[in-house]
Amino acid sequence: MSYRIDSEWNAKNELKCLVIFKKLEQEGFPRGRQMPYCREMAQNTKLSAENISAKVGNFKSVAKINNKSNASINTVEIYNNYGHLSTNQIEEALKNA
Numbered sequence: 001m002s003y004r005i006d007s008e009w010n011a012k013n014e015l016k017c018l019v020i021f022k023k024l025e026q027e028g029f030p031r032g033r034q035m036p037y038c039r040e041m042a043q044n045t046k047l048s049a050e051n052i053s054a055k056v057g058n059f060k061s062v063a064k065i066n067n068k069s070n071a072s073i074n075t076v077e078i079y080n081n082y083g084h085l086s087t088n089q090i091e092e093a094l095k096n097a
Contacts, residue, residue, distance in 0.1 A: 001073075001074045001077055001078075002074070003074065008045060008046045008047050009047075009055075009074070011074075011078065011097055012094060012097045013045055013047060014055070014074060014075060014078045015078060015082065015090055015093060015094050015097060016041055016045075016094065017041070017052060017055040017056050017059060018059055018078055018079065018082055018083065018090055019087055019090050019091060019094070020034070020037040020038065020041065020052070020056050021056050021059040021060065021063070022086070022087040022090060023037060023087060024037070024056070025063075025065075026087065029060075029065070034053055034056055035049060035053060037056075038050075038052040038053040038056065055075065057069060058070075058071035058072070058075045059071075059075065059079055059083075062075060062076055062079045062083075063079065063083065
């Protein structure tokens with residue numbers, strides 16, 4: 001995977017967004033839950049909650065839950081490699097990222 005040097009996006013932050021997606025999926029995508037998860041992640045990164053939320057939305061699109069989006073090649077690759085795993089398994093992978 002390739003990320004721009006001047007970007008805060010990396011495999012670790014993408015995996016964190018995938019965890020948010022998986023949590024929302026387990027909860028049945030309840031209205032109003034996505035932003036609190038994104039705000040929580042934003043506190044531990046240099047990414048805005050809105051930017052994180054957009055990435056979670058891209059995972060929804062890749063998973064064919066939302067309409068098609070402009071998800072990055074990296075997002076598609078992360079989903080293809082980790083999307084079948086449980087939240088716990090992804091969080092374990094994060095420890096090694």
